[in-house]
Amino acid sequence: MPGMRLIPVTLLLMAIGIGSADAADVTARDAWIRLLPGNLPAAGYLELDNNGVNSVQLVGMQSARFGAIELHLSSEESGVARMRQVHKLVIPAGKTVELKPRGYHLMLFRSTGDLKPGGQATVTLEFSDGSYLPVNFMLRDATGQ
Template identity: 40%
Template structure:
């Protein structure tokens, strides 16, 4: 088969260089897409909170904070503390029944398995919120920081709800 003549105006090395650049760009675009997909997956926090609320009681009575702690990660997480500028003290508590009597105990290390959700609710785990810095009203938004055993923190906004709300 006879070879085709190359027109005199064609620069072979420039044509090869352009082809290599196009190939590198398509590889680079593919790598960039993969990197973006990974960063989106990594950007989703493994631990999230939903349904964060504070049950308002009258006067200076301690309040309770309830929420759902969701662990979407691959490892267990352990909630070890909480704090808020709206309260002098925030403790992790659990309501239990002992010898037919309901009581509260301090919970130092609340573990959540991978893929699990732990519901902080009346009669179970809750945040005990003591010594309000200022009066609260239904509808107020209260910042809370949850602290985990791996030293990670999660800032959550709790909404103040009426005493009738569970």
């Protein structure tokens, strides 16, 4: 029966579609990078809004302006500041996740070229569904200005 053959194909297409459009519902705002003197790693901050109905996961970052970018989480335990790398960040449906000082943030290593406060750098965010979101970050000095 022709209709019966369409059911598995339709189910497969639905399964592929579930989650693949989710990251398209994510927008970024207030993105900025704190530059430090010399070749010290920089830190990136932004807000990610998930306007979709499904959670999405940030799983990677890349930029032509930096040799490597990692996602980190700063915390304080028993009065001792700690920072550790994390490999993904869940952005719940209908919520905003803020990457900020003393919380989740991007660590940007080995800058390429001459980066100066007042300039911009594009960082492309990668999500678990294979989609990408290029984000323009404003460059600020070590004080955040």
